[in-house]
Amino acid sequence: MSDAVLSETVLEISGLEFQWSKQSPVMHVDQLEVLAGERVFLKGASGSGKSTLLSLIGGVTTATTGRLAVLQKDLQSMSAKQRDRFRADHLGLIFQQFNLIPYLTALENVLLTGRFSKQRKISQKDAFTLLDELGIDSQLAEKQVFHLSIGQQQRVAAARVLAGKPQLIIADEPTSALDEETRDGYLDLLFHQCQSHGATLVFVSHDRTLASLFDREVNISDVVRWSNTSMNNEQGGAL
Numbered sequence: 001m002s003d004a005v006l007s008e009t010v011l012e013i014s015g016l017e018f019q020w021s022k023q024s025p026v027m028h029v030d031q032l033e034v035l036a037g038e039r040v041f042l043k044g045a046s047g048s049g050k051s052t053l054l055s056l057i058g059g060v061t062t063a064t065t066g067r068l069a070v071l072q073k074d075l076q077s078m079s080a081k082q083r084d085r086f087r088a089d090h091l092g093l094i095f096q097q098f099n100l101i102p103y104l105t106a107l108e109n110v111l112l113t114g115r116f117s118k119q120r121k122i123s124q125k126d127a128f129t130l131l132d133e134l135g136i137d138s139q140l141a142e143k144q145v146f147h148l149s150i151g152q153q154q155r156v157a158a159a160r161v162l163a164g165k166p167q168l169i170i171a172d173e174p175t176s177a178l179d180e181e182t183r184d185g186y187l188d189l190l191f192h193q194c195q196s197h198g199a200t201l202v203f204v205s206h207d208r209t210l211a212s213l214f215d216r217e218v219n220i221s222d223v224v225r226w227s228n229t230s231m232n233n234e235q236g237g238a239l
């Protein structure tokens with residue numbers, strides 16, 4: 001049984017500080033916790049730090065201070081290589097840009113996930129099934145993705161992310177390019193897949209009408225604040 005199944009907490013952040021550069025403002029995240037199986041909607045104004053927070057959770061960037069644990073593993077203490085491996089094995093990142101390889105078929109794109117992580121390698125048969133569950137039949141699955149519609153490409157991208165059952169899915173504005181009907185269908189499929197795989201979902205969107213579909217809504221301004229100094233300097237100043 002994996003650590004994720006034993007653990008109730010999938011994401012745990014405390015006292016985190018991050019700066020894009022030495023001249024940039026300091027981003028502080030005092031406390032944030034996400035439990036296994038939760039669907040969390042993260043909202044906030046443009047520039048408030050949603051994508052920055054997701055890149056920290058995904059281990060793409062690292063904080064200077066504090067604790068950030070995903071599936072009970074402290075990303076802060078990992079090397080860049082270990083974080084890349086951890087991301088490939090356990091996380092699913094969905095972006096507005098699909099990052100599909102256009103000249104490969106939908107099926108080949110889905111099978112790519114297993115090239116980066118042995119534990120997420122799935123058979124061709126399972127890849128067809130996953131695509132089919134996301135509304136991409138076997139005929140479409142064998143087409144190069146540049147022949148598919150935007151909505152279909154979005155679903156192939158979701159299938160690639162869901163392949164091999166990642167425990168935490170991080171989605172950054174994945175529906176902003178979709179019309180209302182395609183968006184609702186896509187969300188239904190994503191929720192269904194997360195539920196049947198027991199995955200946790202952290203989803204960022206500007207579209208507040210989506211919030212009611214989630215278990216919990218988190219306003220970024222309640223968890224993130226920006227300042228010109230790190231906590232150590234602030235405390236030093238207050239003494």
Ligand SMILES: Nc1ncnc2c1ncn2[C@@H]1O[C@H](COP(=O)(O)OP(=O)(O)OP(=O)(O)O)[C@@H](O)[C@H]1O
Pocket residue numbers: 020021024044045046047048049050051052053
């Ligand atoms: N790669 C980067 N290098 C330097 N600064 C960055 C970088 N990415 C974001 N920032 C800065 O970090 C702050 C937060 O940006 P971020 O992209 O996280 O906000 P956001 O809430 O996702 O915004 P949006 O809703 O517009 O996508 C902004 O001041 C932005 O200029």
